[in-house]
Amino acid sequence: MALRRQRIDGLSIQSRVIAEMRERIISGELEPGTNLSEIALAEAFGVSRTPVREALKQLQTEGLVEIRPRVGTFVRAPSRREITELFQMKELLEGAAARLLAQRGRVPELDALQANVAAADAAVAAGDRDRYAALVQEFHDLLITGADNAKLEAHYRILMNQLAYQRLVHTSLAQPGRLTQSDSEHRHVVELIAAKDGDSAERVMREHVRASHRALMAGLDAAAR
Template sequence: MQEPTSKRLNQTSMQARVAEELRQMIISGELAPRSSLSEMALSETFGVSRTPIREALKQLQTEGLVEVRPRVGTFVAVPSRRDLTELFQMKELLEGAAARLLAFRGNVPELELLQANMRAADEVVRAGDAERYAELVHEFHDLIVAGADNGKLEAHYRTLMNQLAFTRLVRTSLSRPGRLSESDNEHHRVLNLILAKDGDGAERVMREHVRLSHQALMAEIDERQGYGTNGV
């Protein structure tokens, strides 16, 4: 006998809520890489049955955030060095294209927001507040992608950012000596080219910025005890 429509919709809603909350916990680092994800424990945490938990974990596995090891358990995924390199290569392509598209759009609302973001970033860099700067980095890149006004590009970008757990990785890269001010300067160069409507220059400098961020991240990972080739 088929389940009532209202019950199926309720289960779908619960699954979506659980998936979104777990996704954010992984991306933010609240659930650390390699953390065990017990269906029973999560069921108690979220106050739902194990069915929406199981379906949510399947969804996050598809997104690359969760790893299922048969007969062992389910864990927060740890990207390998190859995974990180491939994801950053895609990030470079998408964000470079976004910067180019935004430069050609003219005076759109995102430009004013980007300038406000840079003013705030300059202040926190002077204060040495890496935690707040990491939040502003996320906002800066989001605004450029949103400002490109390309739904397909943005959809691929959101999936990519989830797989990277980008906020956590930014904090890691900013641990490198001098990286805070270097990153801020790179953002200024990108924005100046966008404001000058230099699409070619904006794309080139944005791609260079992403490569430098990747290099800083990998250098920091290499120096941290217990990281190395198995990921972060």
């Protein structure tokens, strides 16, 4: 885990600690409820406690950790209400992104999305859920970057960090029939974007996000039993 030794200032070290901690939380390497010790993290990263402390403060602002005074700092999991609220925002932003991309015409992101859907079809046919989950992440990233709207993308990245979607996508895809359904929904969205039908692309993309949310909540309910 140690950061590479470089002659860089404290802010650069802090930024790298934030980035690496964020990735470990979002990917699920650090699970919800994990106690984050400043001392242990400083030793693991090979830095002083100061950049670690400031990194944890930033990650608390992003909703990824919870600092409990005189108790400790812990990896935070969003509540069911927060998940619903975050998915509502996800629906709005991804719907808008689909519309904006459709308006741009034939751009590289559209070619990449079509290739992504073809690869996803193959993953579904092979029953490879892990590969499909990775392609889901790529699909949504391409959609957002393809919208070519920096403000939308900035808000989306913060939203997805708070949702820690990489941890949740497998729960959603584990629901019966969801793998095939999700693939079909992605393909339909891309077809509408290619046809420059922004209204329909936005509507179908929003429907897709709502379906993913329903599958996720069903998975969380099943896990809680």
